[in-house]
Amino acid sequence: MPSIDQIPISIVSPDEMLTGQADAVLTEIAGMLKRLLDDGIEGSIDLRGLALSGADRVWLEKQLGRGEVEIMLEAGGWSVLTETAYPGVWKVMHRDDRDRVVAELIEVAFVPAIIRPDNGDVKKGHESLLLNLKAKTAGV
Amino acid sequence: MERSDTLQEKMEQNGMSRRTFIKYCASLASLMALPPSAAYAMAEALGKAKRPSVIWLPFQECTGCTESITRSHSPSIEGMIFDMISLDYQETLMAAAGHQAEEALHAAMKENYGKYVLIIDGSVATGLDGAYSCIAGRSNLESLKEAAKGAAAIIALGSCASFGGIPKANPNPTGAVAVSDIIKDKPIVNIPGCPPIPVVITGVLAQFLTFGTLPELDKLGRPKAVYGETIHDRCYRRPFYDQGKFAKTFDDEGARQGWCLFELGCKGPVTYNACATTKWNDSTSFPIESGHGCIGCSEPDFWDAGGFYKALSMPADPLKMAATAAVAGAAVGVAISFANRAKKGAAKSAHETTKLEDLEK
Known part of the structure; x- marks a missing residue:
């Protein structure tokens, strides 16, 4: 009887299998970019909703490459928004306060929507700044 | 109990920013298969929503559903309870017991009559007038009928509440039935699974709060967003099925190569659920990824379906x-x-x- 190391076993983990499904994602992104250019319509793809293997994800990441911008956002956990080699295509990964991934998206937009501050937030910030200035003036 | 708090107010009290909430909504939108852009609409609508009263009654169950929910990764049970809903009655989680607990239940039902969401886990015993399963001297059957009267909607959590589950398995000694077999005049959402995927319940509640409606349901009363496709449709081993590559035993070369488990009894092709994409244990994996076929636990009568290791093509x-x-x-x-x-x-x-x-x- 052969010992365990003599038994020829070739284990392929799910993370090593290319299923071919990432190709379709690239085509979809190209369509979204065209819509952004032609009509200004933003789009996004939920990567966690697709049956991509680990190898598919690595392949996709390689195809998309890296651009010049990387944004770190700290809001209930860290988020990383990375521009790909194709301007207007962003890879977005949201983590919760325990560092677990809660959403993983490809966003096609000039700037990811979560980065742009909301009108209400800007208004509150403005009021707060005015109060601060008033207090400083009163202090002087 | 304060009911006027909106989620926005609660968030601000807790120092939660708009962006944090958008992230939270992005995870819910992802779960409910809404377009990622819906996260912004959800954030706006949810921010203005009042916290709904939720009453949760456990019947013939093993507490596996509660275990599943309380170990959910995101959003956490704490977040769900404190930020999103007012959980007014849940026997396993509440501190009150005995008469105090029963008083809390009836006070919540009275105060929120017609508005609360009723969650049921476990099947309803109907044998001997429901005597097989009683709480505080009353049968589950009686409690269900009473609580359902004032509910705005009912969520049947788990396969037992949705379809009767394991208590209903042959020979069904307690006369177990599903919630929908008893209650006919209220909207019911079935969230089957043994146990169900934890974040689905939060997603259903979020949709209820955001749009004021329940999600679109399939013919078995399950949210289409989660149960719209089979495990097989979203399985990473699906390409092997298409190529005709099947593991014949659990330790052959095909099994080692990660080939399709169809011939080993996988029920993925006839099981509607999101395990293949949502996964379990903080999105670590799901049963097929661990080398075992799907047992079809989110389908009616899965326990009596003819054997977990029989291929679907074999006659049961x-x-x-x-x-x-x-x-x-x-x-x-x-x-x-x-x-x-x-x-x-x-x-x-x-x-x-x-x-x-x-x-x-």
């Missing part, structure tokens, strides 16, 4: 087994069991490869 023969037992008595069943055990034992001692028939009763 529970009738034959039942007839055998009826004619020859229980002793035959015992004999079959011993014979199969002996077969398993023989295979083990001879270091034979375990085959399908060894695993089947």
